[in-house]
Amino acid sequence: MPIRVLHVGLGPIGCGIVRQVAARKGFKPVGGVDIDPGKVGRDLGEVAGTGRGLGVKVSAHVEKAIKASKPDVAVLCTSSSLKTVMPQIELLLKAKLPIVSTTEELAYPVGANARLAKRIHQAALKAKKAVLGTGVNPGFTMDALPIMLTAACERVEAIRVERVQDARIRRLPFQRKIGAGLSRDEFEARVQQGSVRHVGLAESVRMIADAFGWKLDKVTDVIAPRIAQAPVASEFLSVAAGRVCGIVQDGTGYRDGTPVIVLHMEAYLGAPETYDAVKITGSPALQMKVAGGVHGDIATAAIAVNSIPKVLKATPGLHTMRDLELPSFYGG
């Protein structure tokens, strides 16, 4: 019997997950929910671009979709913000559904979100179901994978993670999110608004620190523009020299005043090399590199789908990638 999946949120990531759930062994998309009137009432497969009808109409109402589809699990992909998705999570737990969410702030709730996380944990205990926030970043490349590598170390003094991407191969919303095409001033304004940034570095820093048992004095998250030295273009955008072609963002965790966890991201049109790398200063010193990087959209969808069977097996409550069983591909 395949696992019956309800898809809540049909943006690019949500639709990517529908496509995988439809194509992969062991899963079946049984319901879809979105608020976009352009999607409601249409076939879920058509909306998600699966290449075939799924015989399921996209609904505007979570409760109705649950009743109609009898899902085993909900995949929630509506927002990066934990505050925004709180009512949705509470609704799904009320219906006693386990949840896998790509909400970045749920991957490892920090700061004000820690209180919301406690509420989710309590609601999940009451529902006797498990909840997980995950994705490629946060959730994998800049936290879970580097954490895993340190298991081979008798001593870790510092860890540096680099995620460098040539944004030309990414979709337009991603290119917009990194500020490609803006002037310096426009970039700064968007950073102030919060519309240009990667969400999750503070979460990843804390996940690493907690795994090691490190107390941090301070966590910083600093965003800078990358300025095009020469004109550069993608399929969607052209950027003149002197304008912003992307973002450089550093999440840093300090211990006794020293930066011991550095998460360095560069995503810009024309980056000469795309890769993920981890450098551990310690014993043994270790360096790992994923040449070509871990593709953001496919991987985020894959990690969410691969996590479904693990969440179904997990104890009730809110989990993170740190305490669930070892992440892995699931072949049905």
Place this chain on the structure above:
Amino acid sequence: MPIRVLHVGLGPIGCGIVRQVAARKGFKPVGGVDIDPGKVGRDLGEVAGTGRGLGVKVSAHVEKAIKASKPDVAVLCTSSSLKTVMPQIELLLKAKLPIVSTTEELAYPVGANARLAKRIHQAALKAKKAVLGTGVNPGFTMDALPIMLTAACERVEAIRVERVQDARIRRLPFQRKIGAGLSRDEFEARVQQGSVRHVGLAESVRMIADAFGWKLDKVTDVIAPRIAQAPVASEFLSVAAGRVCGIVQDGTGYRDGTPVIVLHMEAYLGAPETYDAVKITGSPALQMKVAGGVHGDIATAAIAVNSIPKVLKATPGLHTMRDLELPSFYGG
């Protein structure tokens, strides 16, 4: 309060673990057991080379050592063979001690060992304690770490793991274990005896297949000598051209007649590059490399020590690296 550790088995790996437990925050070596009359009665720190006395005498008797030291956990490093360590594991569980063992065949018990594993699981349930077999290989570089990487994939068609080591930097017993210095005939005879081989490839192949939910038709484990093309020497050994300088070993899992899991090891004096690499054929295709490799002895000891707090938290029973929480360095 540091975790009180009883060390059973004081060979190279066992002593490496004592050194880490003595040096690392959060742990304390409180007892040591070995059958070697040259070690019994001496200070554990002296035997293990910690550079200082630990005020603990090595005992020949597990029960006496437990009574004298009141440990929280036992680390067992006496043999690669599960059959050999069975009575030791049963004794430790009778004393209600959780166990972390570097016994290769316990990392993921296969074949005839699966029955022994069931017995251990039952005894661990009865004792209400957790048991784990782990190490760098099996337990990490050729199974848990590659499995982890596949979490980013929506499809895995095949996985190839390479572990290539210049054995010149390893200790003498390791150089002997890979047959360095033997003639071709001597090498073949030692392979037949079982004294020249890496233990754990079949275990790692099965761990990967089970993580993916793959049924395999066949698992093979093939050992070949690496012949020195030119004279090569380590600190301990000289090998003439035409003689064996090390081992090439392949563990292969077949699915529908196709080799889908290939674990390729090369360990020989003079390997031009030492590295661990993973290549995933699928979507996305992924390539990961740890340049310089993950050092065998330090890492095996580190993984064992880092696993201790996880085993203390785990549910009763026999665990593997697949079902415990995410492996990580533990900083006390």
